[in-house]
Amino acid sequence: MKTSNQLLLLGALSALSPVAVADGPAAPDTANWKCESCKFEQGVSGTLDAGVGSVSDKSSEFGQYNGLYKKGGYFIGGTSVRSRGADGAYWNLDASDLGLDTRSIGAEGGKQGSYKLSFKYDETPHRIGNDALTPFSGNGGASLTLPAGFATTTTAGMPLAASQQQVDLYTQRKMLGVGASWNRTTQWEYAVNFRHETRDGNILRTGGAFFVNTAQLIEPVDYVTDQMDASASYAGRKFQMKLAYYASKFSNGNQALNWQNPYTPIVGETAGQIALPPDNQFHQVSASLGYQLSDKTRASADIAFGRMTQNDSFLGSTQNAALVVPGLPGTSLNGRAETMDANLKLSSAVTDKLRLNALYSHNDRDNQTPQASYPSVATDMFLGTARTNLPYSFTQDKVKLSADYRATSRLRGAIGADFDSNKRSYQEIDTTREDTAWGKISSRVTDKIDLSLKLAHGERRNTGSFQVIPGITPAENPLLRRFNMANRTRETVGLRADIGVAENFNLGLGVDSSDDKYEDSSIGLTSAKDLSVNGDLSWTVSEKTRLHFFANHQVIKSRQAGSQTFSLPDWNADNKDTIDTFGLGVKHAAIKDKLDIGADYAVTRSRSEINVNNGAGNPAFPEVTANLNGLKLYADYRLKENVSLQAGYWHERYDSKDWMTEGIAPATIPNVLTLGLQSPQYSVNVVRLSVRYKF
Amino acid sequence: MANGQTTMTIKKLLFAALLSGFAFGAFAADKPADKAAEPPAPPPSMGTEYTDTGADTCLMCHVEGGDFPVHAIFKTKHANRADKRTPFAPGNLQCEACHGPGKKHADAGGGPDGINSQERSSFLTPQQRNKYCLECHQNGPRTGWHASTHDSNNVACASCHKIHAERDPVLATATQPEVCYKCHRKERADFSKPSTHPVRFGKMACSDCHSPHGSTSTGMLIKPTVNQTCYTCHAEKRGPFLWEHAPVAEDCTLCHHPHGSVNPARLKKNPPLLCQQCHSVAGHPSVARTPAGLPGGGAGGQAFLLAGSCLNCHSQIHGSNHPSGVKLMR
Structure with a gap:
């Protein structure tokens, strides 16, 4: 941290003078507080849901996370049960989506204030595509093979018609968690939680390259992640603390993906091998504490030490037996990165109207992975120059100071300054420093109108000059400034209005804007803007009817420059995304205490405009578009006091166009054998009917 | 340019309206009581007796x-x-x-x-x-x-x-986002974009990543850094890898928008332009890819522009542990 930052922090701390603890009202005599009117819950109660639903069409995109990706019927099942005993004993059971692979079951029980046991099982699908086409066999495994005689020089000559098959791309997460906590006293709590998560499936691996020829491959996913949290917490009136340990262990059932070369080998590259994510671990111990220095001054701090390790066995340098490759410097990496994260925060209500806040935070990732020279084979074809690995380290120090002043009961203002310093190793810029000044004013203009405006101005500057990194070849254009390290001026504006137009009608409006200028970047990102304008309203039309509306308009723009001649910039590109979202929802009690109905309609439209100008008068790229329209109707009809019928209809339509994939069949590009994935389109209807039984 | 001017005008109008509002708020607060009226009631205060x-x-x-x-x-x-x-x-x-x-x-x-x-x-x-x-x-x-x-x-x-x-809605995964959207309206729109985390599907809550009660990390995250937060669900990207991609090890959000994006994989921009923001070495990375590279466009280089673009070959974008993976192709 810079000396100036330390002085600022010390200055702020010295201003945080302790204020005497105010005396509260005298404690009452509660002998007569019988709570005879209190209807404390006892016994078992809950709901059971059962029914059926039907999906009109198969669509991975529609069902990407909701389990409704298959055409046909499905079972609706769920429950929510709770039990309360007189002695504080309790248990809850919640289950939902039992007939889908989004199912979730959670249970918790124990004696409140004494101990708690918990259980959780949860599935989350991610359906990526159901129209992937590939001539490879063995998809889902670690070895992809081709029919004999398949390889040719270009995709056009490949016998795809005879060998192509359709493969679903998806992953399925299944998480099993158990936990326990014990309150030794009202102040001490010990807790431990385990989570075991598997993730299986096939995902798109976008490159199996041999020099200029490549193929999109299907990568197997067979991941297991085990996580554990253990903690001891103390909660006193003035002092709180927590000691914790976190462990995360990742294992991959496949170390590598092997595939046969679909192109005619030139120098013996009949097959390739790509490394899959290696097994790794992370362990972290942490401590956090809070202390009430006085009634008006509080301090909190936390510190965490972590270690990431990765020591999977190395794969061979190449699958090409014709190449003679020097030996590797070891059998595994012994990768290790130490992390240290610390924070110190103080805040004080110096007067009834003025509050001062100060924060210092430090985040460090110290990559201690040993460096060594590794022989390198380019895409199993050519022996290249040996290369030394670059274990990147990052250190961030941040100081944030702010003052909050309540001028009147209706008007508040705040000002602040953030000082952010980032150090990086093996990069073109060693250190960047960003200073941001901000101010905010908020006002309750009338009892029904709240306004707030926040303005911020930030300047990031790097210290030292651009340096060429010896380990990176070929070298980057010296005029390039990577956007995360480049000098930058950032202006942000946040405006918000909340208006109670009437007792039953609330309106909210907001504007968020960010404007970045990279003044000293002649190559790379040179400017970026993001503007969002949004609003929502809620209207209680009558005792029976409520209405809700929201809308958001966003424009994201950026400009970048490049140099085709490895010298001065000679082309630039503009990217503009425009996204409009709006939704309307209505709830209506059609028959009081008997029938509730409702509807939600939501629309999202996006379009991306890309212009690349290299001085040749290029036209713009075709617009990339996506349109999502969704309508949900639902009804809840009470047949009896404890039995209700629930019905729903959901229509969703999506169409998108993206020139990156549109019309790109597996053999469209001569040297890229693609999976032929197309921009998603769908129109799906879902109906559901279920019975809810209350007990 | 016209759009820029319009935006500036809108900004100025909003700013002027807002300042007027704040001025009115301050005035309303400091307005003296009507002398002719009854003495004002004492301001409300907390009781002192139970x-x-x-x-x-x-x-x-x-x-x-x-x-x-x-x-x-x-x-x-x-x-x-x-x-x-x-x-x-x-x-x-x-x-x-x-x-x-x-x-x-x-x-x-x-x-x-x-x-x-x-x-x-x-x-x-x-x-x-x-x-x-x-x-x-x-x-x-x-x-x-x-x-x-x-x-x-x-x-x-x-x-x-x-x-x-x-049941407090903010404590349940499926109902929590609606509570947050009351203030975070932009985020509601983000989660309606074509590529998002499964929040609108009820399978993920804001608090799976954010610590709403106070956190000193950027964006009030549940872990001290962005990457440590992402690794709780994406531990396969943690490494450390033999060949790291520097921005990946630094901050996932340099390339990804965690809430939602119009681009696949929540990318802030599609390749090749995404990659060309940081890569301009001599040879193919520095070449401007124009519509001439589209099918029927007359120019070659489709492999650099279409399907996975840069990732058609450099697919190990999150890092590689392969001894020959220095170019993130193995």
């Missing part, structure tokens, strides 16, 4: 089905009498533990004066209202509530939590 019979006093007026129903509290953890920490445990202050001494409020026959209603309309500031909650809940993630982003922006505990509901 009721005689605790909750039984409160429940005389706060009946089931009334304008201010409270009875669902008895289905919540706050009303577990066997837990000595709760307001309704024997000897504790029941309703007045959270709402403050209630005699003044009860004697006045109700109304906003004399009581901490925990409502936005209360005469108490959010910080004053929150103090009642923090008396018991200043542990765990709330240790750092003070001066957190939400605290500094006048968020009250009751802005998000429904204490009297049998």
